[in-house]
Amino acid sequence: xxxxxxxxxxxxxxxxxxxxxxxxxxxxxxxxxxxxxxxxxxxxxxxxxxxxxxxxxxxxxxxxxxxxxxxxxxxxxxxxxxxxxxxxxxxxxxxxxxxxxxxxxxxxxxxxxxxxxxxxxxxxxxxxxxxxxxxx
Numbered sequence: 809x810x811x812x813x814x815x816x817x818x819x820x821x822x823x824x825x826x827x828x829x830x831x832x833x834x835x836x837x838x839x840x841x842x843x844x845x846x847x848x849x850x851x852x853x854x855x856x857x858x859x860x861x862x863x864x865x866x867x868x869x870x871x872x873x874x875x876x877x878x879x880x881x882x883x884x885x886x887x888x889x890x891x892x893x894x895x896x897x898x899x900x901x902x903x904x905x906x907x908x909x910x911x912x913x914x915x916x917x918x919x920x921x922x923x924x925x926x927x928x929x930x931x932x933x934x935x936x937x938x939x940x941x942x943x944x
Contacts, residue, residue, distance in 0.1 A: 913926050
């Protein structure tokens with residue numbers, strides 16, 4: 809199975825981030841877990857898929873927004889390790905760190921829902937999640 813250059817780049821960045829964060833005790837998921845997976849506390853047969861927030865700088869947070877663009881209103885803020893349920897994906901503004909990654913996830917928690925750029929989730933990238941997460 810071949811891996812796209814985007815996915816390879818994304819997994820490499822995620823793996824490097826995971827090593828740094830795991831060493832600091834901030835991240836529970838390993839690079840091998842970089843894919844949508846059953847949400848914590850879900851029962852057998854529950855189709856919900858989740859990912860964790862990764863790669864957020866210390867003292868910062870991932871902002872959940874009302875639309876897949878950075879000018880959209882803020883809904884909530886999440887730090888590394890937060891579990892988010894992946895409802896569907898779409899495209900929007902590129903990630904804030906300049907990688908040009910335009911995939912956004914409509915995500916939810918028990919208390920809020922909104923969009924986050926997938927670059928900051930340990931979802932594994934489009935080749936991994938497109939078969940299991942619908943397009944919005």
